[in-house]
Amino acid sequence: MGHREDLLEGAQRCLLAKGFARTTARDIVKESGTNLASIGYHYGSKDSLLAQAYIALVEGMGDAFEGQGEAGLTAAPGSVERFQEVWSNIIATMREPGSVWRLSVEIIAMGDQLPEVRDHLVIAQREAGRGLIPLLMGGREEGVPDGTADTLGMFYVTLMTGLIAQYTFDPRTAPGAEQLTEGLRQVIAAAGPS
Template identity: 60%
Template sequence: MGHREDLLEGAKRCLLEKGFLRTTARDIVKESGTNLASIGYHYGSKDALLVQAYVSLIEGVGERFDPAFGVEFTQPPGSPERFQEVWATVIRTVPESRAVWMLSFELMFQDERMAEVRKLLAEAQREGRSGLVSLFSGVPEADLTEEDVETEGRFYMTLLNGLMVQWLFDPDSATTAEQLTEGLRRIVDAAGRNS
């Protein structure tokens, strides 16, 4: 590995151990075995490096429930059974990805002190929405429309964030995939009766 990769791996370890706000450039240098000048040379700034490290961590979590990385879903795309199967798979990843989700929430609740970082992360959110739509619908991300991503993607991202809050706060009382699916069924049934 070169300095660029060493820095990224060191930054990921620092994020998981210390979080975004408490990680210093010196922490990253110590963890990566590089030097301070390498951060600026390869990433432009410590914050840009930490954003890249965070995105890499999130992508790693996503790979745990992504068919592109060998996860197989057996239920038909777009069905309630697929809805439940995907959420069950996502929930199974929570114990091993807890530190990454905690980091996500640390970043979400920062104010304008991190405006540039928040901007970069907001751009990454769109990719996350697109990936979620693909998981549930079976449609490759490249074939999704803007409307798919901006409607269904936002719906799934909202569910994902709410579900993660519950699982991080109190796993014993958190919503299960079965409960989420039954709630969806009831909402769809009620909407059908009232239309």
């Protein structure tokens, strides 16, 4: 493994241990076994490296969203049952101690103080929505048109951001997948046939 990969993995470990604001370039260097100059050479800045490390951590959650083995997704894509399965899996990642999602709350709260990190993550949001659509609706990520990523994808990202905030604030009162699904059923019923 080269310095670029070592830095990314070291930055991921630092983020999980210290978060964005408390992680220094020296922490990353110590954790990765590299040198300060490598950060600038490979990533441009510490904040750019941290943003890419966070994105890599989130991308690594994809398998957990799908579930594993018997717990894998079984309901038909686009169904209310599939909605409940996927959100149940996503919520399970939020309940884990040391959840990566607490970093999202930090970036929301400190976005103005970490503008380079925020700017990278703003770009990544659209792709996050594009990635959630196939989980819930079927199909392939590459086949999701930009317009769908900007509407349905951002709907899912907004729902996820709200859940992250609620689970970070008080996991005891945050909604489960069953409650979200019942809420969705009520919205569908109220909308009536189109």
